[in-house]
Amino acid sequence: MGYLVAASLSEALDALGQPDAAVIAGGTDWFPAQGTRPFKGDLVDITRVPGMRGITRDAGGWRIGGATTWTDLIRADLPPAFDGLKSAAREVGSIQIQNAGTVAGNLCNASPAADGVPPLLTLGAVVELASTRGIRRMALSEFLKGPRQTARMPGEVLTALIIPDLPDGAQGAFLKLGARHYLVISIAMVAALVTLDRGRIAQAAVAVGSCSATAQRLPALEADLTGRKVDDLRAAGTGIILPAHLAPLAPIADVRGSADYRMEAAATLCARALHMAIEQGEMAHG
């Protein structure tokens, strides 16, 4: 048994090639999953791997390192497209969780209610996975396979999230519905990202969490919104969401709410998140 504080990515990847070795970063999902059962394997801590923590800009996009915490994200200077992701970050558990938990860990944990997923889906996030076999990249939507299931192979580390460049006017928004304030698992949540161009929606992305096995984008809604006049949308209120738009969703009933309720709440939240993004986008860009 051992605990390795990896000093480099290659050291971490070599260690993770061993049987019974698990990766740990923020620990905010690892410990609750482990509970008080004795842990008999090895842990590879990637939080001190150089370059793993922080958000950087490079050609063609933003790179969120695999050990970047939610607090790092909240404090980063990012364009308004990231407002939804930042809102989601502020709703992850509590400040204590945000200070330790990582964006990447939230994805690897693959809860259907992972707060980070809907905004990252709207941002078109790509995950970067590294192992001793090399590096591969895939869309976040492909990475998430189901509840607690991802495409991450044994020995792989999620080293970064890459957010492709977004148009200048892009504005993000996020809404989470829970039965209390703070420290709450969502009943439903919605991220919206809109790009406005001369009073019209040039581009829209909407994703819903907690209403299907993994959070889902709503392509039909996005297509319907594209090219619409903002004033028309405003006048339509919540009517901009049609039942057909929500076809990708398949909510379950659990202690937090019934399936029917989730579906209805998702529609309401979609409309509100879109209007919020539009309003903030207009304020930001005149």
Add this chain to the structure above:
Amino acid sequence: MDKRTAADLTAFHLNGQVVEVAANPGERLSHALRERLGAKDVKVGCNAGDCGACTVLVDGAPVCACLMPVQQAAGAKVETLAGLVKADPHAARLVDSFQAHQAAQCGICTPGMMVSAVALLRDRQAPDATEVQDALGGVLCRCTGYRKIIDAVVEAGAGRAPAPEGSGDVGTTIRRLDGLPKVTGTEAFGDDVAPADALVLRVIRSPHAHAGFAFGDLDAFRAAHPGVVAVLTAADVPGLNAFGVIPGFIDQPVFAVDHVLFRGDAVAAVVGEAEAMARFDPADFPVTWEPRHPLMEVAEALAPGAAQLHPGRVNNVMCGGHVACGDAEAALARADVTVEGQFTTAFVEHGYIEPEAGFAMMDGDRVVVQACTQAPVMDQDALMQILALPRDRIRILPTAVGGGFGSKIDVSLQPFLALAAIRTGRAVRMTYERVETMQSTTKRHPAAISMRIGASRDGRLSGMTFDGDFNTGAYASWGPTVANRVPVHASGPYRVADYRATTRAVNTNCVPAGAFRGFGVPQSAVAQESLFDMLAARLDMDALEFRILNALDNGVPTVCGQVFAQGVGVKPCLEALRPAWAAAHAECAAFNAANTTRKRGVGVAAGWYGCGNTSMPNPSTIRAGLRADGAVVLHQGAMDIGQGSNTVIPQIFARALGVPVQQIALIGADTDVTPDAGKTSASRQTFVTGNAARLAGEALRKAVLAQVNASPDATITLTPGGVTVTDGAQDFTLDLARLSPNAAGYLLEVNETYDPPTKPLDKNGQGEPYAQYGYAAHLVVVEVDIPLGRVRPLRFVAAHDVGQAINPLLVEGQVHGGIAQGLGMALMEEYIPHRTENLHDYLIPTIGDVPPIETLIVEVPDAHGPYGAKGLGEHVLIPTAPAILNAIADATGARITQLPATPARVRAALKEVGHA
């Protein structure tokens, strides 16, 4: 691995000192801090990041120490409350403001709150309430209702000095006399007291709601697990293998024998060295289960052909309660208007942040149990039976209690610890895991209530019937008390001449339901107070005025036929709400005219609660003495579980003796030296133990004055080393050397007992169940998000008749905490075995959920109360839930009859009444 750190040391800075620990890989920082470095000020409430009690600063950032591998802290600066209060100026100010605002009640969440607050104050000067909420949102508190915590942090941040405290006399606010350790991290709770070499005990519990079971080879198990010292099962119980709280209902086995009746039922205990137990996986314990069909609902348990869970309880009906007066059916038949409804409530978890914890050890041939408890002498009673030992061989030495709310009246881990200490001869410790406390300890009873109420055209009540089934779970606990209390209280504090209320407590394969703040009355109040609003609407009467019209009064009989000549204070409570009621209605109307998707409403509800046991002896005894050095010592055995009896009882005693409370030396609960002050339950401590303290103070005063033949109104002055009596113009100094100390070292000693005068109830529940009731009325304004069904309370106004506030700020603290629990019960709390056994699936209100609360203290003195005081502990949540439901109905027209009113249920109800 090359750099594995199995035996490596991890070094970091702890409160300014460099420390090194040889921790296991992936060991929680909280564990290393507490168990290896002695930082017991870091409290562990859930081990899952759900409660925030373990919050520490790592390089200045608040994190949950339970979620950080200690190795990750290598080289970092770790700060805990105990270190911060010594070195950080913000923490020093918080120590002062937390005490001044009584922002710490039980104190278990206080380290997490204060550490989070220090991080905020370092970052932001003079934060406002919202910023405080955001910063402290990750720490749960179950006692305070959070508002005093917000006030304390805002004040400390603004650099304002707290308001000066009062003299300490009855009626004045002083800081808690036991408050300082709670805000400096030095208070010792159940998990903080075991010696370092104590053995560790784990209980093996049923994963099934109903099952037969058989053990495998226990000897082979032990042999295969070096470091395991003992395995205990039912065969190891020398006395009665059962516990319970009510004679005739002692039915819960310490260890189940061949079948289990709920998920969490104990079957065995494993005791071993701490390191061995850290490696022990309960899944390796040799037991096989044979699951049986579980009865999870009352209807299922009552159904013909259902398995009978206990001998003698036909149809699984454990017991019932009944109160009747007049002719309810005839009155309903002649009523001009009647309303009826069915209401259901859920299991509610107490949610104290301190899980059950403690240790036991041998002291010669005596067993000593130090654990958190609400009822030390009842613990002793239970252990006498289980261990087959006389009372003098068992000592209960309670630790500080990190919240109880009723569940810690019952024994939990005490039998396991005592049995293990006797078996091994060593100190044995145990702390329940969060899942374990939620699975295995008592809950509030779910209720299914049918109620009918009538009124005549003039608004007077005319007939009321109540039928309630209570899911009491697998074992009795306080189920019989709930069944008896509810019919006495289900009328509410109103004049109901024609009444019938019948209850049943039904066994199921759910977790045992027991005592929880209000003993069933919060559930019955939901039905009655909701129907009152419906009745008022049918009569076209104002809901508040309808209540005032029908409120009980002096000289008016209760449904038990009890007539109080004085002290009935419900009408003044309701009347006190009139200004807020009018203002809130106007405010809501204005808001609603301008908003379509959000609607506001105002609701009101009243409540009452009889203080002390129902028609049963219920004595408290207080002991006090004058020592040879001139000190007056008060043996105060009323368990302070955060409510404040360590402050209130001395204030009463000091008034009676006639000296400042600050001069009284206190000895806390310890069955060796402190007489039985009864259990902390049923809103009885201020009333019953308070009276014993008053009598003790008066007796000691009399004894002192008799020494110098002074007149009764002489003044006693305690001076260092002496006692002076001033009688008129004359000063006498007691010659302490002339008096010989008794065996306890007291020159003068008094023991005084108070037992409230009650009379038995007849078969129709007629009699005098309580010597006094306390009264309450709450008003709440809520906002409902119509498309989402989300309900947000915006403010409360709470009027409470406490007879005489002994310490007004403690009254406010109870009110705030009760409202927070009532709010949780109304809107979010639902314990479902197997599904909500942790604090992220089971939700209790956070600091963001409790709105501002205005407390109106009403004082209608009670002839039986000490200086007129009445109990308060349960009253504070009884009206809350129905007031919220009434406000939702006022806002939207939707009547919620199933608790909790989750967004999904509210939305469904909104659609039923036609909201888009």
